[in-house]
Amino acid sequence: MFENLSEKLQRVFKNLRGEGKLTAENMDAALKEIRVALLEADVNFKVVKQFIENVRQRAMGEEVLSSFSPAQQVTKIVRDEMIRILGSHHARLRFANEPPSIIFIVGLQGSGKTTTTGKLARWLSNNGHRPLMVSVDVYRPAAREQLKVIAKDLRQAIYEGPDGENRPLELARGAKREAQMTGCDVVLVDTAGRLHIDDELMTELQELKGAFEPVEILFVADAMTGQDAVKSAAEFHKRLGITGVILTKMDGDARGGAALSIRTVTEQPLKFVGVGEKFDALEPFHPDRIASRILGMGDVLSLIEKVEENIDRKNAEEMERKLLDNDFTLADFRDQIRQLRKMGPLESLLGMMPQIGPLKDVSKVKIDEKEVTRVVAIIDSMTSRERANHMIINGSRRKRIARGSGTSVQEVNQLLKQYAQARKMMKSLSGGFWGKRLGKMKLPAFPGLS
Numbered sequence: 001m002f003e004n005l006s007e008k009l010q011r012v013f014k015n016l017r018g019e020g021k022l023t024a025e026n027m028d029a030a031l032k033e034i035r036v037a038l039l040e041a042d043v044n045f046k047v048v049k050q051f052i053e054n055v056r057q058r059a060m061g062e063e064v065l066s067s068f069s070p071a072q073q074v075t076k077i078v079r080d081e082m083i084r085i086l087g088s089h090h091a092r093l094r095f096a097n098e099p100p101s102i103i104f105i106v107g108l109q110g111s112g113k114t115t116t117t118g119k120l121a122r123w124l125s126n127n128g129h130r131p132l133m134v135s136v137d138v139y140r141p142a143a144r145e146q147l148k149v150i151a152k153d154l155r156q157a158i159y160e161g162p163d164g165e166n167r168p169l170e171l172a173r174g175a176k177r178e179a180q181m182t183g184c185d186v187v188l189v190d191t192a193g194r195l196h197i198d199d200e201l202m203t204e205l206q207e208l209k210g211a212f213e214p215v216e217i218l219f220v221a222d223a224m225t226g227q228d229a230v231k232s233a234a235e236f237h238k239r240l241g242i243t244g245v246i247l248t249k250m251d252g253d254a255r256g257g258a259a260l261s262i263r264t265v266t267e268q269p270l271k272f273v274g275v276g277e278k279f280d281a282l283e284p285f286h287p288d289r290i291a292s293r294i295l296g297m298g299d300v301l302s303l304i305e306k307v308e309e310n311i312d313r314k315n316a317e318e319m320e321r322k323l324l325d326n327d328f329t330l331a332d333f334r335d336q337i338r339q340l341r342k343m344g345p346l347e348s349l350l351g352m353m354p355q356i357g358p359l360k361d362v363s364k365v366k367i368d369e370k371e372v373t374r375v376v377a378i379i380d381s382m383t384s385r386e387r388a389n390h391m392i393i394n395g396s397r398r399k400r401i402a403r404g405s406g407t408s409v410q411e412v413n414q415l416l417k418q419y420a421q422a423r424k425m426m427k428s429l430s431g432g433f434w435g436k437r438l439g440k441m442k443l444p445a446f447p448g449l450s
């Protein structure tokens, strides 16, 4: 996400690096480029205008400190302004004083409501809540079935209602009752979508709103639709009153225009972003962290949170010991790859790393998830003795492993080489900066990275 904008803005700062001090001329040139970059990212033109004006005033005003270089000054000002248009603070999900908290998920057809309902249920239960999901999308028979499958997959509670019940109000009522009876503190209501905003849909949502006084009405929009997402959010807000926005499919959106405009245009905060089809691909939205990510400073805090949410401490300590004792086996290698994958799409993890110093090009690293799968298959095809001691894997064993995993001997050879490299690299990392910062997660030369 934001790749295009990020690249262009970083080029502007790089160009300024050669300048001795900020002048009206070099500032004008930089502002022009920033303006084009924002417009090309599909940011609302009014938002762009204000943004540029604010940056100009601050850059030329008294705030400029001569002890910083022009590039540093402008980067700081742009970052501050970007945080401002993204919403200044992280907008937390609200909860009702008296449970259950009713949260509506609304939006246009195909925007990602049902998927996001599942992601939110998972996120809530990972964060100390007990959610109950209900679908009131009674128009498509498959819609309720879809949520049921998701609930089963994620092992989350769902209220399905009595057979034949197809009145949204009754379904929501039943869900609220069930939550009260079973001690669930949040009810997530997945609603029907339409192709366009129409009166029928609005009337239904208004009725639901009147009956339940939801603590949150979250508008789900597809980030890839850019300014259309912003427009429909504004329209929903005008007619229904939303309390926040969730932008989905940010993983496919290199521009970022919707994210950068929606707060200013709707005056409602962006609360989460969806960054993939899997159910762990949901991130709370932090304006400051996103601004840092756009400007290539990385988002180390989100990365640490993600690691902490997923890492098994005991397991990490065990790995550390094994590394020090030099008995980090192929089985450990496989387990570590699995643990990394659990944290979500590898690309999105790398995107959170600072793009400076030795990590400059890390987000450009291409990851082949298929190769990761292949590596796991190869290690799974080994005997436990082979996994414990790679030295015994001779030519005939390699052939057998290749056959067993549906790969070639070359691929097995390559994996063994990568494993040897990872062992070496992880050892040198274990005491270093990242070793300490990232809760002992290692950043191995793991397969799939090239």
Ligand SMILES: Nc1nc2c(ncn2[C@@H]2O[C@H](COP(=O)(O)OP(=O)(O)OP(=O)(O)O)[C@@H](O)[C@H]2O)c(=O)[nH]1
Residues within 6 Å of the ligand: 107, 108, 109, 110, 111, 112, 113, 114, 115, 116, 137, 143, 192, 193, 194, 248, 249, 250, 251, 252, 273, 274, 275, 276, 277, 281
């Ligand atoms: N890449 C990506 N795909 C997503 C994301 N969120 C949802 N999707 C996909 O978008 C498609 C539509 O998602 P749904 O959750 O069914 O959308 P919906 O709004 O419930 O659709 P209707 O109920 O038909 O209105 C599915 O294929 C999802 O996998 C995301 O963050 N990233």
Ligand SMILES: [Mg+2]
Residues within 6 Å of the ligand: 113, 114, 115, 137, 143, 191
């Ligand atoms: Mg749906």
